[in-house]
Amino acid sequence: MLYMNGEWRPSTSGKMLQVKNPATNELIQEVAYGGAEETREAIQAATDAFSSWKKRTGKERGKYLEKIAALLRERTNEIAIVMTSEMGKPLPEAIREIGIAIDYVDWYAEEAKRVYGDTLTPSHPDKHLMVLKEPVGVTAAITPWNFPIAMITRKLAPALAAGCTVILKPASATPITAIKVFECFHEAELPKGVANLIIGSASEIANEMTSNPEVKKITFTGSTEVGKKLIRDSAQTMKKVSMELGGHAPFIIFEDADLDKAVEGIMLTKFKNCGQTCISTNRIYVSEKVSEECGKRLAERVKNLKIGNGLEAGIDVGPMIDEKALEKVEEHVQDALELNGKLLCGGKRMTLPDLPGSFYEPTVIHGANENMKIITEETFGPVAPIIPFSTEEEVLTKVNHKQYGLASYLYTKDLSRAFRIMRELDYGIIGINDPTPIVAQAPFGGVKESGIGREGGKYGLEEYLEEKFVSIQI
Incomplete structure (x- = not known):
């Protein structure tokens, strides 16, 4: 069902969308499938509601968000099962994602009370100058399938807290999770x-x-690619935009790093969500003094990962979202091997008993180089390519991607080196000896073609506000 103006309703055409489990290819549910007509109705409903919603106090809007957070907590297990069924991530990962989603709702329930303006020092004695912060207005949000609930709350919670009204278009692969969130809204x-x-x-x-x-x-x-099109199309009416786009995260390991912790960091940043994450490690640069040992330890860990249906106990890695995604991983791995990459483990699609879905073996390749697609393009899959380097100066010439600049990771015990590299990394997010730097109170976003704007913390709230300058002659 679609949700518009506080009511659940079918699409005008009666058309339905089939949602399937990527692990089993089984039909989960059919949901209403709308288009331009329903979108216009939803925009009108949001427009009509905006004038009254923006006038509510931040405290009032925060109370609604508190109720939503409480309902999400109560329904965590129910929503997690739906999420795993729709997109394949193991159930414990789905539960963790819901916790992250709730963190954003909790944060903005409080932040709604902290929309501050400014009083400026006047340049003339007979003037009083003020800057007011007001909601930008009706907001349209489009979210992906790989984090089907966290991406919803990371956008909608600050928008609602700021006083905006919203229309959400979730990914067609994972609409039921969005329906569950809107059940909590209702x-x-x-x-x-x-x-x-x-x-x-x-x-x-x-x-x-x-x-x-x-x-x-x-x-x-x-x-x-899609983000650029949305920006171009939005320019016709000069809309405010925020875009969280592709990534190609480097993971740098120096010879002085704690190798066990670094390998654990790779496991967390590469193989969670089957590598289908915008901040996933894509290129692993390892000092040649420890690269062989790093590859050995990493391959040992990767070989022990359990692959299967995310609803089963003990599963570490679920399926790719679909056949097209799997084919891209196959293409990148084959290209790397043809260009003399050394396969340490994995390297092929998997056929599992009673599971016809799109599974690929978690893979480690040593001796990767800049001629490989896996180093220049976003793979979005469970493949870890290791690139040995000799000096700090050398690695700095390689880590900054010309197109992408979302997340990056660095492992070293040398504090001076950490600060030097930090300053040189051209990325919006940097984790130093930290594979999980994302938190609700911090800004999330990239530079270059990885995006515009930030989500999270006070920075995310600003994306839904406009400044209004008032000059009063007294």
């Missing part, structure tokens, strides 16, 4: 029209969102 008695859910044709919905003058802000997480 039960929290969020006022009609404040939050609206449209599932359906990506092109029709996005075209209406970007062309409709009532929409003042577009927020998107997904591929750089």
Whole structure:
């Protein structure tokens, strides 16, 4: 069902979308499939609701978010099972993601009370100068399949806290998780029209969102290619945009690093979510003094990963989202091996008993180089390529990707080196001896073609606010 103006309803056409489990290929559920017409209705509902929602105090809006967070906590296990069924990540990972999603709702429930303006020092004695912060307006959000709940709350929670009304278009692969979130919105008695859910044709919905003058802000997480199109289309009505796009994260290990901790960091940043994460490690640069040992230890860990249906106990890695994603990983691995990469483990698709889904063996390749697709393109899969380097100066010439600049990781015990490298890394997020740097109170986002704007913390709230300058002659 679609959710518009506080009500659940079918699509106008009656068309339905089949949602399947990527591990089993079994049909999970059919959901309503809308398009431009339903999007226009949702935008109108959000427009009608905006004037009253923006006038509520931050404390009032925060109370609604508190109710939503409580409902998400109560339904964590239910939502986690849905998420794993839709996109394949192991159930413990799904539960952790819901915890992250709740963290964002909790944070912005509090942050809603902290929308501050400024009083400026006047340049004339008979003037009083003020800067007011006001919600940007109706906001359209488009979220991906790989984090089907965290990406929703990371966008919608700050938007609602700021006083914006919203329309959400979730990924067609994972719409049921979004429905579960909106069930919590409905039960929290969020006022009609404040939050609206449209599932359906990506092109029709996005075209209406970007062309409709009532929409003042577009927020998107997904591929750089799609993000660029949304920016171009939004320019026709000069919308505010925030884009969290592709990544190609380097992971640098110096000879003085704690190798066991570094290998553990790779496991966390590469193989969680089957490598289908925008901040996943893509290139592992290891000092040649320890690269062989690093590859050996990493391969030993990777060989012990258990692959299968994420709903089963003890599973570490689930399926790829679909056949197309699996084929891309196969192409990148084959290219790396043809260019003299050394396969340490994995390297092929998997056929599991009673599981016809898209599974690929977690893979480690040693001796990768800059001629390989896996080093220049975003693989988005469970493949870890190791690139040996000799000096700090050498690795600094390689780590900064020309196109991407989202996340990066660095392992060293040398504090001076950590600061030197930190200053040179051209990325929006840097984890130093830390494979999990993302928290609700910090800004998340990239530079270059990895995006525009930030999500999280006070920085994420600013993305949904506009400044209004007032000069009063007294």
